Amino acid sequence: MNSTLLNYRYRIVRSLGRGGFGETFLAQDTHMPSGRYCAIKQLKPAGNDPQILQLVRERFAREAAIVESLGEGSDRIPSLYAYFNEAGQFYLVQEWIEGRTLADRVALEGVLSESRVRTLLVSLLDILEYVHSQGIVHRDIKPENIILRKSDGEPVLIDFGAVRETMATTLSSTGNPTHSIVIGTPGFMSGEQAAGRPVYGSDLYSLGLTAIYALTGLTPQQMASDPQTGALLWRGQVAGLSPQLADILDKAIESHPRDRYLGAEEMRSALKRQSPDRNRPPAGVPPQKQPVYQVPIPPSSSTVAVADPF
Structure with a gap:
């Protein structure tokens, strides 16, 4: 320019x-x-x-x-x-939001404390509850798309709009409009989203992995997975982590949407209801199997899903 x-x-x-x-x-x-x-x-x-x-x-x-x-x-x-x-x-x-992205904050100052991550999650889930109530799936929640506002430290969720998908519009062999890319960031993107079928729970999956990044300083690609289940083996990367928060995040990043939280409000309620209890077993103990939920699928994609324009 x-x-x-x-x-x-x-x-x-x-x-x-x-x-x-x-x-x-x-x-x-x-x-x-x-x-x-x-x-x-x-x-x-x-x-x-x-x-x-x-x-x-x-x-x-x-x-x-x-x-x-x-x-x-x-x-x-x-x-x-x-x-x-x-x-x-x-x-x-x-x-223009003055502040630093969560990715920059972790890179410059190190990982966040558990209490700070809990507070951050509650604030972000407030935003997501509103966004989902409008029929919108963000589809690219990651540390780079969360700005910690300089004025008050509150998180701001950026890069909304299915603009990147719109820019990828092409014509199929039959002359019908189609999209040449899948919106999302590898590692932070759920399986159903990678397959082109994002649901509200896809944002919770990405948010869970973002919280794990804030606690560990590691991206999903930098951590090992269980060879049999594919579950991310992240708990051992955080010393003194409460089992309650570990369980909440593990539920958020379940591979199938039906095994995650029903919505942002339910995940936020779990965070507010549970406080650290040092008498419980260490966070390395596998969580109990969670109830099965059916995640509602939002209205058709091209006019309701939003994402990072890049």
Whole structure:
């Protein structure tokens, strides 16, 4: 990007990150008296066929409306200021959240305490309960998509919008619109999500693995799995971990959605109900088999699922 104003309004300050479908910039809004900062996501469609671009344009408008609605409903989701397309590329202008990602926090200062992780989980589950109530599945919860806000330390869940999926729109051999990618991050993505069938419990799975990362400083790929069950062997990485929290996280990351929590509210209630009890067996003891739940499947994917634009 050069010094030219984007959309005759936004002055780019610096790049914040780059991905397969675009780049994110820190910018200043020259139309505001304060020259407020904002985060601008520049997104590139997968193809330049006129029919594809028209489909992308229509879907981008719908997904931008979802991003706007989510930001209006929670102060822990960035607000949408504007959206536009210019020179064949698409842009979202969002509130810039000053702070550090959870990934940066762990990398710079080390792992979080159990009490801090519990507090963080409760706050994030509050956000997810709201998001899921709107029929939305985030599909890319991970340490990089959680910002710990500088002003109060509260987590902010970023990169909403099925924009990346929209940018991946292509045409099948029969001329029907389809998507060329699966949304999500390997390691933090559940099996059903990898198969293209995300449900609300897919977000709980990703959140559980994110909490384990906060406790251990390790990604799922850096830890061993049980060769027979495939269960992640993570408990031994955390000294003094309470069995209660270990059980909650193990349930959240069960391989099948029906074995996880029914929803964000149920997982949050479990966290609030259970407090550390040092008289219980060590966290290395395998948890009891959890009851089977049927996770409700959200409405059809392309207009309700949201994800990181990269």
